[in-house]
Amino acid sequence: MIPQTTAPPDGLKAALGGLPVPRLLYYASAGSTNDVAIEWAEEGAADWSLVVADEQTKGRGRFGRRWFTPPRSALAFSVVVRPTEAERSVMGRFAAWGALGVASALEALGLKPRIKWPNDVLLGGEKVSGVLAEAVWSGDVPTALVVGIGVNVLASAVPPRELTDFPAGSVEAHLGVKPARWHLLRRILMAMAEWRARLPTDEFLRAWEARLAYRGAQVQLGEARGVLLGLSRDGGIVLRTPSGERLILHAVADAHLRPIHQFSQNP
Numbered sequence: 105m106i107p108q109t110t111a112p113p114d115g116l117k118a119a120l121g122g123l124p125v126p127r128l129l130y131y132a133s134a135g136s137t138n139d140v141a142i143e144w145a146e147e148g149a150a151d152w153s154l155v156v157a158d159e160q161t162k163g164r165g166r167f168g169r170r171w172f173t174p175p176r177s178a179l180a181f182s183v184v185v186r187p188t189e190a191e192r193s194v195m196g197r198f199a200a201w202g203a204l205g206v207a208s209a210l211e212a213l214g215l216k217p218r219i220k221w222p223n224d225v226l227l228g229g230e231k232v233s234g235v236l237a238e239a240v241w242s243g244d245v246p247t248a249l250v251v252g253i254g255v256n257v258l259a260s261a262v263p264p265r266e267l268t269d270f271p272a273g274s275v276e277a278h279l280g281v282k283p284a285r286w287h288l289l290r291r292i293l294m295a296m297a298e299w300r301a302r303l304p305t306d307e308f309l310r311a312w313e314a315r316l317a318y319r320g321a322q323v324q325l326g327e328a329r330g331v332l333l334g335l336s337r338d339g340g341i342v343l344r345t346p347s348g349e350r351l352i353l354h355a356v357a358d359a360h361l362r363p364i365h366q367f368s369q370n371p
């Protein structure tokens with residue numbers, strides 16, 4: 105059963121004006137907005153239905169990791185997607201869609217975000233946003249996708265270093281002022297609406313690739329190492345290995361893409 109909602113703040117309601125969101129479920133505190141959105145999708149939620157929580161107590165990241173959403177400091181939201189026929193052939197792009205939406209919104213604020221493949225958004229090398237896309241199934245047919253996005257808006261949203269496996273930061277720290285959360289959410293959703301129209305195109309792939317972190321640098325993913333050349337058509341990363349071979353990699357269970365610093369003591 106979908107948990108009891110809270111009345112949304114006026115600022116949030118106003119921020120959704122003119123966006124393609126048919127319905128909003130808002131929570132002062134939720135376990136995970138993805139869990140609520142999955143349940144809602146199973147009950148028939150329409151395309152672009154939106155779940156927003158001020159705080160998450162069981163926020164989930166990729167590979168079953170925890171995702172921290174303390175109250176009044178972050179964005180945690182999930183969008184229900186009913187893919188069109190054209191989008192069904194590029195389902196793997198939906199997580200990057202979220203990252204591109206966040207990156208575009210941050211660019212509109214004058215920042216220079218990078219997307220750490222596949223879909224973490226970095227500012228100054230620190231992770232400020234993550235995306236968790238999950239399919240909703242009816243038997244063995246995917247009927248919807250839930251795209252969940254977390255953004256560390258204020259500095260108080262950043263988890264302690266010992267609880268993360270990659271340096272984390274906030275939009276506030278890089279902007280120098282406190283961004284208005286609902287205004288940022290509006291910008292992200294607007295950008296997502298624009299990118300969605302181009303999701304199946306090469307332009308989408310090029311936009312994702314143009315923002316890739318560590319392009320031209322040495323990286324490591326699981327056991328593989330090489331220079332990051334770019335993206336393959338199906339959204340994998342292309343590496344040139346030390347032996348000169350071109351290697352295309354897709355998600356490697358529980359392994360993060362990492363830069364290899366040339367002079368590191370612990371390569």
Ligand code: BTN
Binds near residue numbers: 160163166179180255
């Ligand atoms: C990651 O970087 O590992 C992905 C993090 C995704 C976090 C968001 S916050 C909103 C939505 N609800 C969740 O439980 N997770 C996603």
